[in-house]
Amino acid sequence: MSGTEGFKMVRADDRYLCNLPLFHVGGTIPVMGMLARGGSVAIIEAFSTGEFWNQVRDTRSTCILLLGAMATFIVKLPASLQDRDHTLRTVIIVPLAEDARAFSERFGVTVWTLYNMSEISTQLVSGPNPPRTGICGRPREGAHVRLVDENDCEVGPGEVGELIVHAGDPWSLNSGYFRNEAATAKAWRNGWFHTGDAFRINEDGDWVFFDRMKDAIRRRGENVSSFEVEAEVARHPAVNEVSVVGVPSELSEEELICVVACVEGMSLDPAELIEFLRPRMAHFMIPRYVRIVDALPRTPTAKIRKHLLREEGVTPATWDREAAGIRIRRDKIG
Structure with missing residues (x-):
């Protein structure tokens, strides 16, 4: 069940609206989380800003994962008396580029965020309605994570470093890239998986996304x-x-x-x-x-x-x- 532990915000009576391809971790892991909890899943062909709320109402979905851009598209829709006329109660926004509390207040939902990628297993999870944009949460129970410099030495408080991950349980992380030994060796150097993402830890102890290392x-x-x-x-x-x-x-x-x-x-x-x-x-x-x-x-x-x-x-x-x-x-x- 690696990865599904991070979806603590879903329940057995939830219905998850899957709007991402099932070959993508954003589509697969939430579906696995729902199956693990005995919930149900509604699958739609694709996300559509104009049809989003109709899709939620038609499927009577209660939870969804939105990529950051999707959440922004929804926020940009004109305010409407129907903003709360829906069944949705839990929205996971990844990455959190919107004001979670404003989103929560407008649409009457609880907002969560987390950090994951195809190679790992949801290492960071937030609490409800995170107070600032960019927050990814804190290490979940069982997560083994560090922030390091280019020499894999841990950075100081408040400093930016690369997030690296170690497997706490067997098969909880990927073991390498198919037929690409060089990429595997680079990513797994010193026994830790290097995510390629830069973070810092703020004064409240929240892990804050800085940028992809290649995009900084x-x-x-x-x-x-x-x-x-x-x-x-x-x-x-x-x-x-x-x-x-x-x-x-x-x-x-x-x-x-x-x-x-x-x-x-x-x-x-x-x-x-x-x-x-x-x-x-x-x-x-x-x-x-x-x-x-x-x-x-x-x-x-x-x-x-x-x-x-x-x-x-x-x-x-x-x-x-x-x-x-x-x-x-x-x-x-x-």
Whole structure:
């Protein structure tokens, strides 16, 4: 039952609405969790923002796992008197890019989050309605996890490190990659599985997602979490979906480009977006480039294909705030 221990928020009288492919861990593990508890499962062909609440009502589902982008799409729907006219009571949002308490209050549900990937077994699980975005929870009972630097030495309190996992029970983690000994050796070095994800532990003891190691951006001597920037950009009412990646800088390291798709029927002024972001994040996190597209490229499991956005880089249609005369510097104190 590895992995299902993390789904402590579902009960025997729940009905889980499966909206992810069953070849994906986000589809498989919740279904296994429901079967382990004697609950029921409703399977739909695909997630649809416009049909979401009708699908919940038609299947009388009580719980669901939503990818972060799906939750954002739902939040962007106009407020309605039917926001609480449904059977849903438990929503698991992964990763937690939305305000859990606001989501809970609007839709009358309890929000949870967790951390998992295909190779491991739900090592981190939150409590109900986590207080901050980015939280992934705390190690569940039986989890063996550490945060380490590039030499596998544990990082200090509050510092960012890579999450590594050790198997507490036989066969609770993957044992390697099929016909790829090099990848297996790299991931399993020193007897611990290296997730490739960076975290820090906050002052309350919650494990907070920083970024995929490969997606973290280095800008003018500062490490920038693309996840944190994306979470703030997504709060703009005109933004439906967003991805932030690094592109080469003419000076050194990288600059941030923000690729945005707007809510249907709305438009976005890049300069206004920058002003929206200024009080919300450190000066070095504010993107230099803004590119507006119809939709972001996604995989069948709704993950954004960031490598395509990096390859496309700064296109002729990309807005450059420095070319527009907008330069942002560190705020002075006093």
